[in-house]
Amino acid sequence: MRYWNEKSRLLLTLELAVILPAAALVFLSAWQLKSIQRDRSVQAAFQRDFTQMLKISEKQMNQRAYDLTDDIRKQLNASGPTCTQTLDSVLANSPYIVGLYAYGPMSGLIFRGQPSRMKDPRFWHEANEFEESAKKWAPAEYKDQVEMLEEMEKKGNPYHFYLNTVMRDGKEVNEPFSMFLTKGPNGEKVLAGFVFDPDYLYKQFFPQMLDEAVSHHEEKDEKNPVVMMLRTRNDYTPVATSSGWDKGEPEVERDLGGAFPGFVLAIKMRGTTLAAIENHFVKTSFLTLAAITLLLVVGLVFTHRSVAKEMALARLKSDFVSNVSHELRTPLALIRLYSETLEMGRLKEPAKQQEYYEIIRKESERLSSLINNILDFSRIEAGRKEYDFRETDVRELVRTTLDAYRYQIEQSGFTFEESIDENVPAMKVDREAISRSLLNLVNNALKYSPDHKYIGVNLKHRNGSVELQVVDHGMGIPREEQGKIFEKFYRVGDPMVHNTRGSGLGLSLVRHIVQAHGGTVTVESTPGEGSKFTITLPVDSAREKGLAVAEGA
Ligand code: ADP
Numbered sequence: 001m002r003y004w005n006e007k008s009r010l011l012l013t014l015e016l017a018v019i020l021p022a023a024a025l026v027f028l029s030a031w032q033l034k035s036i037q038r039d040r041s042v043q044a045a046f047q048r049d050f051t052q053m054l055k056i057s058e059k060q061m062n063q064r065a066y067d068l069t070d071d072i073r074k075q076l077n078a079s080g081p082t083c084t085q086t087l088d089s090v091l092a093n094s095p096y097i098v099g100l101y102a103y104g105p106m107s108g109l110i111f112r113g114q115p116s117r118m119k120d121p122r123f124w125h126e127a128n129e130f131e132e133s134a135k136k137w138a139p140a141e142y143k144d145q146v147e148m149l150e151e152m153e154k155k156g157n158p159y160h161f162y163l164n165t166v167m168r169d170g171k172e173v174n175e176p177f178s179m180f181l182t183k184g185p186n187g188e189k190v191l192a193g194f195v196f197d198p199d200y201l202y203k204q205f206f207p208q209m210l211d212e213a214v215s216h217h218e219e220k221d222e223k224n225p226v227v228m229m230l231r232t233r234n235d236y237t238p239v240a241t242s243s244g245w246d247k248g249e250p251e252v253e254r255d256l257g258g259a260f261p262g263f264v265l266a267i268k269m270r271g272t273t274l275a276a277i278e279n280h281f282v283k284t285s286f287l288t289l290a291a292i293t294l295l296l297v298v299g300l301v302f303t304h305r306s307v308a309k310e311m312a313l314a315r316l317k318s319d320f321v322s323n324v325s326h327e328l329r330t331p332l333a334l335i336r337l338y339s340e341t342l343e344m345g346r347l348k349e350p351a352k353q354q355e356y357y358e359i360i361r362k363e364s365e366r367l368s369s370l371i372n373n374i375l376d377f378s379r380i381e382a383g384r385k386e387y388d389f390r391e392t393d394v395r396e397l398v399r400t401t402l403d404a405y406r407y408q409i410e411q412s413g414f415t416f417e418e419s420i421d422e423n424v425p426a427m428k429v430d431r432e433a434i435s436r437s438l439l440n441l442v443n444n445a446l447k448y449s450p451d452h453k454y455i456g457v458n459l460k461h462r463n464g465s466v467e468l469q470v471v472d473h474g475m476g477i478p479r480e481e482q483g484k485i486f487e488k489f490y491r492v493g494d495p496m497v498h499n500t501r502g503s504g505l506g507l508s509l510v511r512h513i514v515q516a517h518g519g520t521v522t523v524e525s526t527p528g529e530g531s532k533f534t535i536t537l538p539v540d541s542a543r544e545k546g547l548a549v550a551e552g553a
Contacts, residue, residue, distance in 0.1 A: 010307055018303075022296050026289065033285050042278040047252050050226075050267045054254040057213040057228065057265060064209065065259030068096065069159050069178050072194055076102075081185040082192065087112040096205070099127055099177075099195040103138035104184040114197070126166050130177075130195060138191060146189050149181050163262045164195060173198050174232050174239075174262050206230050206240030214242045224269045224277075231264050239263075244270050316489035316504065323491075323503050327370050330501065331363035362408065369443075370503065372436065377488070377505050380512050387430040387516050394427055394434070394466060395420050398459050401435040405442060409455060412446060417456040424461045425539055433513045437521075440506040441470035441533045447500050449474030452530070465519075466537045473530035482523050486511045510535070 036042060072094055079086040082102040091100055091114050101111045111134060113127035145160075152158055164175045177195040184190035196205075210228045227245045229238035233255065238245065250266030251274050269277070338356040347353050379385040402418060409416050438457070445455045449472045456471040477485060481492045489504040491497055507521075510533075514521045518538050525531035 006311065010311065011304065014300075014303065014307065019300060026293050026296070029289050030286075033282055033289070037278075037282045040278060042281050043274040046274050046277070050252040051254070053213065053226070054228075054252060054265050054267055057209065058254060058256055058258070060213065061206075061209050061256070061260065062258035064205070065161075065176075066157070066159055068094075069180065069194075069259075072097070072100075072178075073158075073180055073182060073192075076182045076192060082107065082110060082182065082190055084110055084112060088115065091115065094194070096197050096200040097194040098123070098175075098197040099130060100192070101131070101134055101138075101194075102182065102184070102190050102192040103134070103142065104188040104190040105139070105142060106186070106188050107184050107190065109135050109138050117197075122168075129166070130164060142191060145179060145191055146181065149179065149191075153181070159259070161259045161261060172232070172235075176201075176260055176262075178259070202240050207242065210240060210242035214244075224272045226267060227270045228265065228267045231266065233262050233264055238266075246270050248273065313489070319491070320489045320504055323501075324370070324374065327501050327503060328367070331367045334363045335360050335367075369439065373440070373503065373505050373509055376436070376509055380509070385512070385516075387433060387513075389428045389430055389517075391426055392429050392431055392434075394429065394468075395422070395424050395459060397429075397431055397435060398438060398457065398468065401438050402442075402457060405439070409442070409446065412453070414446065414449070414453040414455050417454075418458075419456070420459040421461055424459055424466055427466060427537065427539060429517060429537070430513070433516070437510040437513045437535060438468065438470070440510050441535075444506060444533075445470055445472035445474060445531070447502065448472070448497070449530075450496065454530075461539070464539055466539055468535040468537070469532055471530065471532045476527040476529055476531055477523065477525040478527050482525060485523070486521070 072090060075090045075093060076082065076086065079089060082104075087100045087102065087110060091097065091112055095114075098114045098117055099111060101109065103109045109131070111127070111131040113124070117123045118127065149158060149160060152160060158180050160179045161176050162179065164177050165172050166175060167173070175195050175198050177193055179191060179193040182190045182192045210230065214226050214228055225244060227242050229241040229245050229250070231238050248268060251268045253264050253266045256263045256265055338360050341347060342353065342356055347356065376385065398420060399418075406416060442455060442457070449455070452473040454471075454473040456469070458467070458469040458471070460467045460469075475494070475496060477492060484490050485492065486507045488508040490508075491502060491504040511521050514535050514537070519536050521533065521535050523531060523533050
């Protein structure tokens, strides 16, 4: 009962100290993973990063466009009053624009197309259309635009961009054009601007900017680099992409302002989607968590087992102490009683005297065999047990050992049978250890055969091994106990066993001795019918051959 209390207390402590925190940790992690999955936190983190990248790219693109515009305005301001010649000279210096215009209420509208391109009839037509429409909106909006640009200039950005849309091959093409103020003749405020060359924008400017924008990210993830594209607001097909853009939905988009109104910048990862990355992350995290939980459970099962084993061993040890004390006290009490009786000299009958002497001898033999067992056991436990292997005639060894006990066995009312094969070869064994093993087995047969008193000892040479068997017709051992009886301190929980003196050391010693000889010890037993213990020792095969040759010769 106490044992159970101790065990359950220990296990409870183990559970509280280990299982509870571990389980809490596992649940917490699982819950966190679940909430990551639910809130799409991984995707959100990436999206924030992407939004930031888009913002920066937009800024860079605008900055570059403003720099180009700055350049044109400077050239215009430097080349004197606006007229067709000054516009032509600026156009010649600026291959990235296709048209340049200037409008002042006094000077009127001047529009010049890029001379090299004007030979192309399609382009000439587009330029013409732009000029025609400018002729209408420039005078109409002059006042408002000048006001707005002056206001903007005060704020630090003197450029405004509009979108001119032309049809090319049945498709709308966006051409951003700029607007800013320059000085005309007589200090007149002139509205001026240029039209970006769409070829330059789509084939050079945008791809270059997009590549630059994603290049910072590339080292981070080589397998799935970040890619970008640009589209117009009402068309989902890209007009320019960074290198490596693959098809698929963009993860985040941004409507551009500044120099590129009407354009949308989009970003994603090549070869994957954020949802897939998140799924993969959640899946691997769950798997890792499951693996950790499994390890934890396995660890706990092992700990549980070893604690249970230690507890059982502790119980066996305490039983052992009481068994051994009992074992020591009984023979000592008998020896004392009988020797005192003899000492007083009251016993006259020599036969009675003889009987008392015999009891004293038997009890002291029992004492010394118990003490030998304990000493052997403590040497084995301390790893100090040494064996003295010598060439030995095993037949003679078994015979001599049994001879010393034959009388005692028969006196106890046992039928004793001994069968020793003559062809058993000489072997290298520790005489004393093997003899002690045999005695332990015989002693057990004596102790655990209350009714049917029979002991048989057989020594055989079979299949390259020597077998030493001790057979009894005693109480037998239940099948589930048969594996445990060879463990130290273990005794079967039968009341009959409990009332028989013993320490639970005998069989564990036998097993140790036999294993030290490279052999095995096994038991076959049926409760109520008896047991057969077999010690199998290997015969050195080289020696066996030599023996066969010698016998043959
Ligand atoms: P013990 O000192 O208790 O005899 P052993 O190690 O020799 O210790 O044996 C362990 C247990 O195995 C015994 O307590 C007994 O229950 C069982 N046992 C051993 N030999 C026999 C046998 N010949 N018949 C029945 N039970 C046996």
